[in-house]
Amino acid sequence: MCVAVATIAQxxxxxxxxxxxxxxxxxxxxxxxxxxxxxQYDGDGAKGQFTFSSTLLRYGLFDGVExxxxxxxxxxxxxxKWSPAxxxxxxxxxxRCFEGRDAIPAISLMANLAIPSTGNKGFVVEHLAPSLYLLxxxxxxxxxxxxxxxxxxxxxxxxxx
Numbered sequence: 001m002c003v004a005v006a007t008i009a010q011x012x013x014x015x016x017x018x019x020x021x022x023x024x025x026x027x028x029x030x031x032x033x034x035x036x037x038x039x040q041y042d043g044d045g046a047k048g049q050f051t052f053s054s055t056l057l058r059y060g061l062f063d064g065v066e067x068x069x070x071x072x073x074x075x076x077x078x079x080x081k082w083s084p085a086x087x088x089x090x091x092x093x094x095x096r097c098f099e100g101r102d103a104i105p106a107i108s109l110m111a112n113l114a115i116p117s118t119g120n121k122g123f124v125v126e127h128l129a130p131s132l133y134l135l136x137x138x139x140x141x142x143x144x145x146x147x148x149x150x151x152x153x154x155x156x157x158x159x160x161x
Contacts, residue, residue: 025107035057035058037055043077111133
């Protein structure tokens with residue numbers, strides 16, 4: 001099996017989106033499947049959330065275009081006890097708009113859709129919840145860059161944006 005995998009292996013640039021504070025503009029290559037999982041803690045000690053399975057499946061549909069399916073399993077603390085939950089599924093795409101050159105950042109467009117009734121009560125969206133982001137990455141030097149995102153998202157609690 002190792003020989004078979006080695007013969008079909010390709011050198012593909014790895015670009016991770018999870019976990020993190022921002023999402024990079026990198027898109028997986030055409031016909032590449034990438035599974036990402038991460039662990040993250042957000043909180044102030046008394047209340048918080050430990051995301052133990054931040055999962056994202058990415059597939060390169062075309063050059064510069066990927067489709068995405070993700071969801072977060074987590075344990076949250078409401079001040080009294082820890083409780084498990086699932087955030088629900090999100091379906092989306094990321095499209096590379098510009099590779100970046102010199103001082104001009106790399107730019108991608110990411111659109112997601114949170115799917116109703118796929119998560120636990122209190123964490124599930126009741127209506128389709130779209131989000132739209134512009135993803136930027138500005139190189140500082142050969143080994144360091146600054147990533148930043150700008151966008152809009154709907155919370156899914158009402159049908160009105």
